[in-house]
Amino acid sequence: MRNKLAETLANKGIADRKVLEAIKAIPRHLFLDSSFEDHAYQDKAFPIGAEQTISQPYTVAFQSELLAIKPDDKILEIGTGSGYQTAVLLQLKARVYTIERQLELFKKTKLFFSKMGYRPKKYIFGDGYKGLPTEAPFDGIIVTAGAPYVPNPLLAQLKIGGKLVIPVGDEDQIMTLFVRKSEREFVKEELGSFRFVPLLEDKN
Numbered sequence: 001m002r003n004k005l006a007e008t009l010a011n012k013g014i015a016d017r018k019v020l021e022a023i024k025a026i027p028r029h030l031f032l033d034s035s036f037e038d039h040a041y042q043d044k045a046f047p048i049g050a051e052q053t054i055s056q057p058y059t060v061a062f063q064s065e066l067l068a069i070k071p072d073d074k075i076l077e078i079g080t081g082s083g084y085q086t087a088v089l090l091q092l093k094a095r096v097y098t099i100e101r102q103l104e105l106f107k108k109t110k111l112f113f114s115k116m117g118y119r120p121k122k123y124i125f126g127d128g129y130k131g132l133p134t135e136a137p138f139d140g141i142i143v144t145a146g147a148p149y150v151p152n153p154l155l156a157q158l159k160i161g162g163k164l165v166i167p168v169g170d171e172d173q174i175m176t177l178f179v180r181k182s183e184r185e186f187v188k189e190e191l192g193s194f195r196f197v198p199l200l201e202d203k204n
């Protein structure tokens, strides 16, 4: 079923072999509540509790491809959720720092990571709008919730040459890629429309 999913994603335009291999390697059904297990290898988003969703595999693959991860890259993920995107990043051999602001989900996924042996460098309960200044700069930052605007700290925490992949917008989001060219210069590219749950502010 995972091979078939990877094939579907390739047909939808995902070209990066390493990303497709990672999708084949990660058992997505284990990230869903058992009542949804049957749906795990369809290219669809699903509820994971606390009004949140596990992203659609195509979206996970698309964002991962944009990051163009090299082994050992230092990657910050905002919105851990089920941990599926985290697992894909780890499979791509990134050093992953990931932040979740929903306590219930944070705890659930923390247990799941230890059960599965997934080891992000840091898994933090907090507000992703601020990024993670103590660990910056990053080779890549991926936001997996819809951001009403681009938080400045995230741009500031990129290495020169680093990439920020962030869906920007309220109802629908435009997938946006920023590449840091120098201290002050960023190149921005817009890459199509997506729909995410919102990146929420100021709860903690």
Ligand code: SAH
Pocket (backbone or CB within 6 Å): 052, 053, 054, 055, 078, 079, 080, 081, 082, 083, 084, 085, 086, 099, 100, 101, 102, 105, 126, 127, 128, 129, 144, 145, 197, 198, 199, 200, 201
């Ligand atoms: N990558 C996840 C997608 C989860 S949905 C997966 O594959 O399962 C987006 C997640 O972002 C939700 O878990 C939500 O609680 C979280 N989130 C929303 N606002 C946030 C914020 N300000 N900081 C960190 N996480 C946030």
